Amino acid sequence: MYLATLHNGRPDGHLVVVSTDLSRCVSAGRIAPSLQSALDDWSTHAPQLAALSRQLEARDIAGQKFVPADTLAPLPRAYQWIDGSGYLSHLERVRSLKGSKDEELQSVRPLLYQGGSDSLLAPTAPIMIPEADLALDFEAEVAVIIGPVPMRPTREQAAAAIRLVTVCNDVSLRRLVVDDLQNGFGFFHAKPSTAFAPVVATPDTLGDAWRDNRLHLPVRITVNDALYGQPNAGTDMHFDFVDIIVEAARTRPLGAGTIIGGGTISNRHDESLPIKRDGTGFACIAEARTVEKIKYGRARTAFLQPGDTVRIAAIGQNGQPVFGEIAQTVRLL
């Protein structure tokens, strides 16, 4: 089933069930007012939501038109947002010019950072930046929303906790990354609010596209309608979502509604931008720039500027966005 959160003037919005073709939706308010409340008692609510979904799909319920522009992030605020490093080639490219010392470590265990989760952006919310020259980048990622996980879970417990799948844009201010990391306390100023696609789906709904704890779909990214990338999120994902959840729960339990990111999607290749129609490309600008530096001696692709629009969507076998589209325009505060 597909779920979304509609804007209703309240911080947590209003939960709706969405049809598979993303054309119609129906209020789930009589089951759970918000996605977090559904997740707080998933074993009770999920079957009820699934029944409502079947009625909507069978047109026993007409529902209303689903308007992605009326959505908030599926969880407009969450109690936890943890981003993992599933794809080694992302780290290798981003770190290749810095002589990282921990390459061995990062291929044994996924790296994690604790992201801010108090304001998660709607799919069409602007990216508000306080200054134009902060080297603004997008990061297209797959994210899962989980149920409660105990400390030191088994892989089976971690896999069973995966409730919902979607894609997100982990907005990054590259110029502040070095400061954040040199301070020694980790990412903070370099990682403002993350944006999410309008719709989340249960893994079973995704059929063959969800297997091996990975999403096997291309994720297409354009900037001002130029194609920057369409890497497959299931390819070259060294650590799957279960690896990341197990690692995240090494010293702590994880609460219901925790969002886990798979890291910037990254496929191994040595193309540079612009890519051909069947090219792979990149899910962030920093990687494109690294490849350019190696190939041409200098980076050519600019970071995002005020007025630029980035679009991110996972593409299904029918060529349509599975979770709807993230479409954000950069605005100066």
Place this chain on the structure above:
Amino acid sequence: MYLATLHNGRPDGHLVVVSTDLSRCVSAGRIAPSLQSALDDWSTHAPQLAALSRQLEARDIAGQKFVPADTLAPLPRAYQWIDGSGYLSHLERVRSLKGSKDEELQSVRPLLYQGGSDSLLAPTAPIMIPEADLALDFEAEVAVIIGPVPMRPTREQAAAAIRLVTVCNDVSLRRLVVDDLQNGFGFFHAKPSTAFAPVVATPDTLGDAWRDNRLHLPVRITVNDALYGQPNAGTDMHFDFVDIIVEAARTRPLGAGTIIGGGTISNRHDESLPIKRDGTGFACIAEARTVEKIKYGRARTAFLQPGDTVRIAAIGQNGQPVFGEIAQTVRLL
């Protein structure tokens, strides 16, 4: 006014107003079911809660006995927990043996880390650790809970956003700190769930003890009833809470219910443990060990072991805990 959250089997507990002497409480359920919901619309709810508090104080309402053991953390889960470095001597001591390169930077701007906030521990919850030898430490801190703050706020906006004050125990696994920081993504495994005192207070309730955006009270820490420290949280706090909030909002707004920590309380002195009855001591074991290494060539104070009990409380002028007491016993998973 004083507020607390009672255990009721639900994740967010039940909001109560507590009497100034912490002896009685009354349900605030008819105003707001949880502290987060009160914070979501504070300008409406705070006057109603204050009126209820006055009735309780005047004994117009008898209320029920307030039992700290029945409380959860005031926010049992929060959308954000940001810890700042208010006290330079904490960083200096903890980092002194590592030859930190960023001493200059850290005295210009407070360092911040994004903490996990999906499960915040009740004041008497055990500290569950997955292994005995992780160098378990406490960190006694002052924390404030704030209302919404825009990106790049003025100092006046930041000060006006401070809603509630309390103390917390930022549990730290020192053996994992180096790994976390070498990974380059910042604190994660080294910082499991933080515990909070049973009661939060509005700044106006604290009278002279809250001034200059600091809590001017000694915070007393014992381990198995031995006095480890009673530093004054208002002394040597280089960055006040407004400095920390302004820094936290450099590239992002902050949502209602964000918890801001002032960092491990630390007063400048060169005493070592055990301290005299009027001594200052330390708000974490790592600092005591650093002073011992410098003085005696080796650390003598052990990190916490399973079975140890740490107690933390801010002490009012009447000698009583202002926010109640954190009393946690270490347990092996």
